[in-house]
Amino acid sequence: MAVSTPPGRKAVRSDLEQVFRSAYPRVVAVAARVLGSGDQAEDVAQEVFLTFGRSRVPAAEAVGWLCVAAAHTALNHLRTGRRRASREKAAGVGDAVSPDVADVVVTLDERRRVRRALARLPRKQAVALVLRHSGLSYAEVAAALELSPGSVGTVVRRAESALRKELNRHAPSD
Structure with missing residues (x-):
């Protein structure tokens, strides 16, 4: 017996599974590289796969599309969290809470600095960096971002330079 799709809802792709x-592992890895949290990365992956399930993206382009979507969605989550933290700080929320042990660890603070700097980069540069450092080849990054394979190295180098500048600009003063 065939299951019909309710009116107003798109059918889910037959190749989704x-x-x-x-x-999935690659999509989670891309999101985790941006967010630094496996749990949040899995949430992002779920969101991305739900969108993909209703899309018409050709199966041959699925991995690249999913990785770019994961990077974009994770960056959006970072930006949303930063805005929320700013609003909470302005409202005085959490002032009486003792600091989390993880906040004391220098490496975690450094990772947060990098993620904040990454969120301030132009989206194309941030996504190129995340995809390349998540293990995608130059050809895969080029296909995902609709670039020529020869220009991926340039985009990544410029993104790394821009990231260094952002980190230096917002370096903590000791």
Whole structure:
């Protein structure tokens, strides 16, 4: 018996399970690289796969599309969290709470600084950096961002330079 799609809802792709099984670890890895949290990365992956499930993206382009979508969605989560933290600080929320042990650890603070700097980069540069440092090849990054393979290295180098400038600009003064 065929299951019909309710009016107003798009049908889910028939290849979703196969794409999910093959691409999920990579999508989570891309999101985790941006967010620094496996739990948040899995939430982002779920969001991305839900969108993909209703899309018409060709299966051959699925991995690249999913990785770019994961990077974009994770960056959006970072930016949303930064805005929320700013509003909470302005409202005095959390002032009486003792600091989390993880906040004391220098490496975690450094990772947060990098993630904040990454969120301030132009989206194309941030995504190129995340994809390349998540293990995608130059060809995969080029396909995902619709660039020529020869220009990926230039985009990544410029993004790394811009990231260094952002980190230096917002370096903590000791």
